[in-house]
Amino acid sequence: MSQLEKVKELIALREKARLGGGEKRIEAQHAKGKYTARERIAIVLDEGSFEEFDMFVEHRCTNFGMEKTKFLGDGVVTGCGTIDGRLVYIFAQDFTVIAGSLSETLAMKICKVMDMAMKVGAPCIGINDSGGARIQEGINALAGYAEIFQRNILSSGVIPQISGIFGPCAGGAVYSPALTDFNIMTEGTSYMFLTGPKVVKTVTGEDVTQEELGGASVHTTKSGVAHFSVENEDDGLSLIRHLMSFLPSNNREETPRKECTDPISRMDDLLNDIIPDNPNKAYDMYEVIGSLIDSGEFLEVHAAYAKNIIIGFARFNGQSVGIVANQPKYMAGVLDINASRKAARFVRFCDAFNIPIVTLVDVPGFLPGTAQEYGGVIVHGAKLLYAYGEATVPKVTVTLRKSYGGSHIVMSCKQLRGDINYAWPSAEIAVMGADGAVEVLYAKEIKADPDPVKQAEAYAAKKDEYNKLFCNPYNAARYGYIDDVIEPRNTRFRVIRALEQLRTKHQVNPAKKHDNLPL
Template identity: 55%
Template sequence: MTTVQENRGPGERVAELARIKGALREGPDPAATERQHAKGKLTAHERIELLLDEGSFNEIEALRRHRATGFGLEQRRPYSDGVITGWGTVHGRTVFVYAHDFRIFGGALGEAHAEKIHKVMDLAESAGAPLVSLNDGAGARIQEGVTALAGYGGIFRRNTRCSGVIPQISVMLGPCAGGAAYSPALTDFVFMVRGTSQMFITGPDVVQAVTGEQVTQDGLGGADVHAATSGVAAFVHDDEEQCLEEVRYLLSLLPSNNREVPPAEPCEDPVNRSTEALAELVPADPGRSYDMRAVVAEIVDGGDYFEVSERWATNVLCVLARLDGRVVGIVANQPGSLAGVLDIEASEKAARFVQFCDAFNIPLVTLVDVPGFLPGVGQEHDGIIRRGAKLLYAYCNATVPRVSLILRKAYGGAYIVMDSRSIGADLSLAWPSNEIAVMGAEGAANVIFRREIAAADDPEATRSQKIKEYKSELMSPYYAAERGLVDDVIDPAETRSMLIRSLEMLRTKHVDLPSRKHGNPPV
């Protein structure tokens, strides 16, 4: 690549600089760009242009080059060293970004490459602005040895230091293997694109050599695997354009840092709009299924919401939406999947979402319709006690405004965990259809009255009578309200207006926490 010559005049030097920067954008050679496009992938600069507002990108360290020698690297010293770094704006707000350039060393990370990323991460932390990484790299640059590995360590340390301070979003647009995969895992949200992005610690060849299992790259760590099975990917899209547009939308819902609140927008949806349709959407029979998404859509502004990890742990919903123009995080049981029961994956999914919302000053609304925790040997042996406690810890630790609403059933420990008053919900509301109890009436009657039922001339009639008695005495819609565990029983038609009024009242909430370095959650 041409370099600036010392004997040239100022005008010539400026022209030379322009040629160098133009060449940087074009890449090492046209064939490399063609190969990238042939795979259905954009170049690093093209991706940045889609992510940021038009003309807002400011690149830093564009002329950085590696200083490694040996293994042929001394003859290959391209500018940028395979990563584009800088800042721009998304919807007018500052966002920092780095993007691997697969056309240079396959986007592999070396010492200079890593130092560029460290620099932009430090700037994002100092400026208090979100960081977006556009990942398309082949891992550590083998020719640079341990210095490349140390570069990853610096990224991981900064990911951790920035956690809960600025939003961090990883966009997977190509391969990400080995230790490199841990940086996205440390960030708040991971986006992936079907067919072009994969993440795994050990590739298919190593897996086959060690375990004998045969699997493709997509089958091992493709977008759909991480969206539905591992839970690593919160969002999956069919192409890069759609993916980056959704990243922009997510950023519009988030604050720049943990000292700010999310940006509010004017709301044309009336605050006092009646939500009487909810009474029809939610069946009175607690055993009947329905889609909680329809409930969320009826409540939030314009029916618009952004669901996180839609395909993983589908028995719980985690969404970002707006109420009266202000961003809220909604956690809701999903009766349409496993009857809305809590299990290991649902607990972990909701816990991480609650922690994110709490870190970035996003109020929490919890919609409760839960029959309990999922029973089974597998759940117990896989650690439902420890891993289910993650959601309990997250709610108990959260200091943002918290409002819970019990739609129908709320049984056993799952009732407590789903942000009940006893673990710190600021307000607990309920519909007249609510049933709060240690367990369902049928199970409770079988335990409490088992001897009486067994001794009866007509056991079935006796059982039926005892179930009615238990429901009447201990599962009345007003039983919890009479004891101060529910603040108000409301008409479903008032749900939207009541939630908005409640959150407005809680906007100035302040919590004094005990002095501590940090807690010790059940990770």
């Protein structure tokens, strides 16, 4: 064979590999409203930047006649490319090849790009669309999953890991996305569950559809497994690019900075009036966030899950930050099990990747009740406490209104190594609100007077006395627990100046093998 013929053979083999499972299966994939693996990679990466690895890999299984069914690439497309000029590694499961099922060699391909990502310190993106383990390979398929999971674990906190669930992801396959930092699911075409509807029916007798069991809406509103839900794959792939713009490439880098055209000294008079005079009346924390950050650009994470707390990425003077904020408009901003878990994981992610944390506080306490206590709200609340306490990144806290009891401590207080703690004049920092405090302190004294009118007067007087003593920011400021009481409309400038002050912060936790946070 001449050199020219060898080149022609190479070109033909490449064309064959790019067809995956063949044109009919590609058409079937498109008919479901789904892109192929290669199309997804082409959309998410910068044009022309993709470098593919292991295009000619084939599986080695001979069980059940599998030696007669072989495809170049074996069900996954792997390689590297760039997003906005920054290196990333990527793999995309190819459903057109044996339903994207995981074989020993398919796992080997994924592990190779994960190892490369760790070696050079670049993010790893995984696009999942697979029928699960390749049953014909038996234990080798399970071993392949375990190899991937081990790399997910070792990569955690070292490089950002992002998963796109754009098709089925069932059984053991769900653990890889669960171990990554962010999961994105498409509505109507993706699902995740450990056991499918048929097994559920057999074991429990429960009739449930795939969508009801593990669709995007379930995992973004009820379980919290997924961080984002998108209408279609185009939105999901665009979201991956947008998310990457806020993240460093690894844990040794600083967050990327973006040119800021929004004046750092911009004041918003709306903030001076946004807190209602009635402490029991709600306002929208999104308005506060939008007013403070650069150009109102906020990428919310877990938007539909535990809405009583808001988390997400934004920028102050072009610097990427993580925002954690109580939402008074939903459940009065109270902390509960789901809100604590949601915020704690986000705080730990930010800390792992050198992303400063800005916390906006308006929290009346923890949600009471047997459901919360039986569900372990103590342990889950401790997760958020632990996350803030161990974080060594710059931490700026602004208390807007309520900050009571244990929830005050949990929300990045000064004693949890909060670097700069500000408060608005409307802040109420105390063990509890006036109503509860008067009940505890003066109930017997007030009820001793048989006259209801005098009881009401005494109650009002004691409540007013308590408010003057404790339900304000100045008592905490007197002890240095609040660094300054600031005018609300000047908050943006004060936060930016605090972050600039903390740019060279260096803090190290005690040496240890690892921590033992309350899981």
